[in-house]
Amino acid sequence: MDTKFLDTNPAPEFWKSRLSDITEAAQNAKRAQVSTFAVSAGKREIPIFAYGEKPDFKRTANYNSACGAKDPSYYAHKENTLPVVFIVGAVHGCELEGIASMMNLIEIAETGRDLLGNPQTELYDLTKQVRLLLVPCGNPDGRARYPYVCSLGLTPPDAGLYTMGNDKNGNIYQWPYCKGYHPMTAYSKVLGAYYNDDGVNIMHDNFFGDMAAETKAILDTAGDEAADYTILLHSGGDIPTFIQQPWYVHQSCNDRIHTLDLAIEAESIARGLNHEVQAVNGNAAQPVPPSFNLTAAIHHVCGGVGILYETYSGSRQDPQRFNAEQVLEMHNVLFTQTLKQAVAEKR
Secondary structure (H helix, E strand, O other): OOOOOOOOOOOOOOOOOOHHHHHHHHHHOOOOEEEEEEEOOOOOEEEEEEEOOOOOOOOOOOHHHHHHOOOHHHOOOOOOOOOEEEEEEOOOOOOHHHHHHHHHHHHHHHHOEOOOOOEOHHHHHHHOOOEEEEEOOOOHHHHHHOOOOOOOEOOHHHHHHHHHEEOOOOOEOOOOHHHHOOOHHHHOOEEOOOOOOOOOOHHHOOOOOOOOHHHHHHHHHHHHOOOOEEEEEEEOEOOOEEEEOOOOOOHHHHHHHHHHHHHHHHHHHHOOOOEOOOOOOOOOOOOOOOOOOHHHHHHHHHOOEEEEEEEOEOEOOOOOOOOHHHHHHHHHHHHHHHHHHHHHHHO
């Protein structure tokens, strides 16, 4: 059963983050081919919006086997195909900024204008130069349990219980220690929106065993489509936007991320936005090995770049608060620069 929406933090009219908003967009889509991406643990259908023709990669092997043959073209002949960009919002169902930004991107791809009515000619044109796959909400179960339409301006006590949930004694889970319990259903009094209805944190699923349907659909799509770029949209707190580089991937993957990172930073500075460039990952000299998370797993099924994009979802205490329109603009910078780089790499 879905949580009743609270009206204590109203959203602007252009901010579309409800599951019903996604359903409506799917029904009204003209350019996109819309199909069912997966059915969640809670039996909710997850739509995917596909733009551009699916390439014929003349595949004779999976990516791992093709690398074993020392020739990735056995997996995907890409010489005369469109670049493939795959974006998933709200792997954690409480992270609404990704959903709202994806709904805005779908509007741009469909009409050339954003949800505020502003023309977005460059981004619209770029959507015609790629195979673009959009899943606005990768975790509808968690989204259905989160009672806000917009998180911007919420204080931690407002959102904490609904985000991570609490333990059997009523203590609210905190990041990152919430990841110490998986699946979370066995350890929760109230299950937070981070998880699907089976208590699975999709970012840290068991990639070498039985996976949640949502996780499997993400990896299957990246592998089937030979995705050049896969972006998982996240958000959290009073932070600059940043890209978290995956560990355990080919060095060229993180080099491409760093190039993209610098382009996003330059455009963000020009627009008065806040983006923080991360250092390129090297050897991990840490007492605990870095996480092999979903972005790393994506690279190993398709050879493409897996990106965890973390954006702002700031509280009332933040003296440099960004508004909802600026958060959509931050994502438009990410989308534009990613599509530009994907197109440029094909030339």
